[in-house]
Amino acid sequence: MWALVPFAALAWCAGSLPWLVHGAGRAAPILLPLRAGMLTTLVLSAAVGGLLAGGLARLAAPGRRGAALLATGCGAATGIVVTLAQSVAASDAGTGFDADPRVLTGLAVLTAALGALAWGAGSLVVAGAAGSGVVLGLLAAVLPGWLSSLLPSSLYGPALGTALVWLQALVLGTALVVVGVRPAARLVLWPVVVLLAWLVGPALTAVSWLEPLLRPGTGLPRTLGDSLAGAWQVFGLAASPGARHWAPWVVAVVGAVFGAVLLDGRRRGGGAAQG
Known part of the structure; x- marks a missing residue:
């Protein structure tokens, strides 16, 4: 059951594929589009990644759905923390508006909240x-x-x-x-x-x-x-x-x-x- 943890973390990262494919090579490479001018991409990444991570609980047997929720929750949380930590650290090394701590904090909180909400929505598959x-x-x-x-x-x-x-x-x-x-x-x-x-x-x-x-x-x-x-x-x-x-x-x-x-x-x- 705990094998779902890394898969849920990868599912969260999969939500950022548009950014990873088309945008991560700009300036300081970051895993998440923590850019005010990329707000729509950031919201979509968090929503899709969270839904995919939560939806993995459907793979568990009906009697083990509770453990599956815990596993996917841990995986999604790990993915959110790791990608946010890397993205914030890389953005801090830059300059300008997007490197402002207030901007980074706001975007990071928004990403974490949307990711958790989307994971919760995706976890409805256990119903x-x-x-x-x-x-x-x-x-x-x-x-x-x-x-x-x-x-x-x-x-x-x-x-x-x-x-x-x-x-x-x-x-x-x-x-x-x-x-x-x-x-x-x-x-x-x-x-x-x-x-x-x-x-x-x-x-x-x-x-x-x-x-x-x-x-x-x-x-x-x-x-x-x-x-x-x-x-x-x-x-x-x-x-x-x-x-x-x-x-x-x-x-x-x-x-x-x-x-x-x-x-x-x-x-x-x-x-x-x-x-």
């Missing part, structure tokens, strides 16, 4: 199919932004954006199928999963809007409160129903209804045949 569906729904929300930052810039364009939107719909539909329709109480989780997937995107949009304001010459820290208020307004606008195309979401939900009902029918039919 069975319902929890695994919620985790998949969260992955559907962060996957497009994470993949777009990982893929080469030469692929950027409308076609990639469309493909990522439909990939998100596919993962979201899969999440709903995993949650299932039986017992009927699981249907309560369907709108929860959809809502989580719907709101994470606008939150990332707000972070992207805030990112360029976190730089020298913008009056920080005096203007931080106004910037956060503006980011909240951006979140509200991005979360409004008219801010995105509905077709992928409708297709995801309708497809999940058919898929979940069909899968449930097959399971019941198989159970009746065995009886």
